[in-house]
Amino acid sequence: MLEKIKKSFQSAASKNGSYSVGMIALVICMVVVVNLIAGQLPENIKSIDISDNNIYGVSKTSKKILNKLDDNITFTVYAEKDSTDTRIKSFIKKYTTLSDKITVKWVDPVLHPAALTKANVEKDTIVVSCKTTGKSKDISFDDILVSDSYSYYTTGSASESEFDGEGQFTSAINYVTSEETEKLYYTTGHGEASFSDSVTKLFDKNSMSTEEINLMMKGEIPDDCDLLFLNAPTTDLSDDEKTLLLNYLQAGGKVFIVLGESEDATPNLDEVLKEYGMQKTDGYIADMQRSYQGNYYYIFPEITATGDLAKGLESEMVLMINAHGLTTTDPARDTITTTAFMQTSDNAYSVTEDSQEEGTYNLGVVATESISSDTSEDADSSNSSDSDAKTSRLTVISSETMIDSQITDAYSTLENLDLFMNAVTANFDNTKNVAIKAKSLQVSNNTMQHAGLISILTIFGIPLVILIYGFMCWWKRRKA
Known part of the structure; x- marks a missing residue:
């Protein structure tokens, strides 16, 4: 009997069978070992984003901020983990594993209802907090999975249109780790345009608080003003406002002007521009080379920005419609430096009803001036003892369509808002543009x-x- 068994194992069929069984066992062992090793890898390495619009992707801007984190950050998620949207759970896990400074805590509001009252939040909320600064920021799930309100009013049901996980998390970390928040005042009383929701969200993501100011009523620019914004005024400044604006700049202030449509002349506003080496041309600019599908008043400017102004720009595709032209002139003082960051081609025209003048025109200009305490005679007495030199900065964009929601929302591939926010944050020494756009959840078809x-x-x-x-x-x- 034993001889028969031995002979059966010595046959060719038995040897082949044993070899097959051995190979199968070896493959199974290899698969188990590979899975055990893969299970220990970080989430950002072992998970691959195959979503249609790369909603789980993390940009270089966020990675740079996470790599430089010095303070410990806590993500406290007040939600039922099992019922939380898979996209939100997956992104929290992937994002937070990019830094060992981030800790995630899940608090079930059903099991611990008192936790909501203690934290003063509602369920389905993420609280990002930093113990070092004592600051925190709440992020609702509705801010991450953004619904299309337009579809709600037209169809009666709201569909999820955008995923803003990265933008909300990076903005929150930037806010809770920053010691200060920049204060932006925007003027009223001259028919100024209001900021679109897209621009307002970008201000919030960059930890900028905004407040309106009527210079005629106030009679002064507040001490906590980090940037004074004139958004497309349609009427001229008064003499007092012009003087107030020039004194503010000469004391080291920061002013941002987006030119608007005005039927009447604006000599006082023009005088402010002239002092800093800028002059507005008459009519609208038509560009024969850099236009949108042959419409010469729809211009794609040449982006000449460098440094922080050019940060994050990839396509450099910015669209402006019915823009006014700016030419550089000699500024009022030799200490003023005027530099263009958007221009037309050399085949552009300034067109009025009576004439067409060919040339290269500026569409975005920055003027800077170094102000020492000895030369800032118009500065407040509270600042006169400050021995540190300041830099005044006047930024001018020649068309309000640069940040018009009808353009920025309709053409998501344009970089209008990226360049605009770069120009805003460039006014602050320790502030970078960390505003990250939400990612569309719409299915893109290959047509x-x-x-x-x-x-x-x-x-x-x-x-x-x-x-x-x-x-x-x-x-x-x-x-x-």
């Missing part, structure tokens, strides 16, 4: 509007060649 030669080859040529080659191989083997 072919113009089937060119490459498209025809890809769709028909390559499959046809493969079929012919296969048929030739089959025919050759058949004859052999």
